Amino acid sequence: MAISTHTQPSRQARRAAWRSTVGLKVLMALSAVVLVGYMLIHVLGNLLIFVGPAWINGYGALLHATGPLLWAARLVIFVALVVHMAVAAPLAAGARGARPEPYARLAPQASTVAARTMLWTGLVLLLFAAYHVPQFTAGWWHPRFVPGDDYGNVIRLFRQTILYAVYALALVALGLHLYHGTWSMLRTLGVPLPARGPRRLGLTTAFTLFVTAGFVAILLAVAAGWLRAPA
Numbered sequence: 001m002a003i004s005t006h007t008q009p010s011r012q013a014r015r016a017a018w019r020s021t022v023g024l025k026v027l028m029a030l031s032a033v034v035l036v037g038y039m040l041i042h043v044l045g046n047l048l049i050f051v052g053p054a055w056i057n058g059y060g061a062l063l064h065a066t067g068p069l070l071w072a073a074r075l076v077i078f079v080a081l082v083v084h085m086a087v088a089a090p091l092a093a094g095a096r097g098a099r100p101e102p103y104a105r106l107a108p109q110a111s112t113v114a115a116r117t118m119l120w121t122g123l124v125l126l127l128f129a130a131y132h133v134p135q136f137t138a139g140w141w142h143p144r145f146v147p148g149d150d151y152g153n154v155i156r157l158f159r160q161t162i163l164y165a166v167y168a169l170a171l172v173a174l175g176l177h178l179y180h181g182t183w184s185m186l187r188t189l190g191v192p193l194p195a196r197g198p199r200r201l202g203l204t205t206a207f208t209l210f211v212t213a214g215f216v217a218i219l220l221a222v223a224a225g226w227l228r229a230p231a
Contacts, residue, residue, distance in 0.1 A: 021091070028087045029188035032181055034080035039178070040207075043214040049227060050217075053151035060150045085126070092119055114180035124173035132170070155229040158222050167219055175212040179204055 045063075048056040063070055114121075131141065136153060139145030144156045158164060183204040221227045 024087050024091050025188050027083055028091065029185045031080040031084040031087070032185040033189075034076060035084060036178070036182060036185065038077050039174075039211055043211050046218060047214050049151055049154060050221070053149075056150050057148060061148065081129075085122075088119070088122060112180060114176040117176055118180055121173040121177040124170065125177060128166075128170040128173070131166075151227075152229040154218065155222055155227055158219075164219065164223060167215075171212055171215055171219070174215070175208055178208040178211060182207055 045056070045059050048059050134140040135142050135145075135157070136150070139147070142153065142157055143159055146152055146156075186203075218227075
């Protein structure tokens with residue numbers, strides 16, 4: 001009887017800890033680790049397009065050949081995304097509740113544009129993911145999708161010129177979200193990063209620029225005609 005008496009409060013305490021602001025921030029950071037890692041792997045795989053069709057198509061074939069491992073990875077990413085969204089709502093509500101009266105309309109002293117637009121950029125990225133993922137996995141909303149031809153699918157997609165604007169908007173949102181999100185993730189997990197200054201600028205900007213510039217380079221290469229689909 002004594003064991004159950006001590007165990008129950010302990011379970012309740014653990015639940016309360018995870019539901020606290022600190023616990024929610026930890027969940028946000030852990031889910032961000034998965035999503036940030038995915039973005040890094042995604043851009044590295046996409047940059048194979050500059051090596052040639054055989055490389056990027058072979059990479060895609062290798063991923064599909066892993067079978068259950070690929071689906072397990074997709075499940076982990078999906079769960080991380082759901083947790084990230086579920087935790088963002090109460091954290092945002094808590095932040096607004098802690099400041100019921102709006103501050104005077106002055107220029108922000110510490111927060112960045114990236115920090116102030118996290119909810120909006122997150123929404124843009126969510127909508128873009130719902131559009132982009134089926135586009136390159138099932139061929140939805142693609143003008144001429146060919147299964148297994150990742151190289152050609154990228155180039156043929158942008159025959160619809162309006163899609164340059166769609167993807168450019170998504171990349172702006174990605175850059176802003178990564179810039180503040182990566183810094184916040186590392187701080188929550190205990191990495192000693194300053195709120196401002198060169199150290200923050202160096203670490204977060206380097207990663208953000210690498211990921212976003214990689215995707216932008218592909219977009220520009222297709223627009224300039226440097227990458228062409230085989231005849």
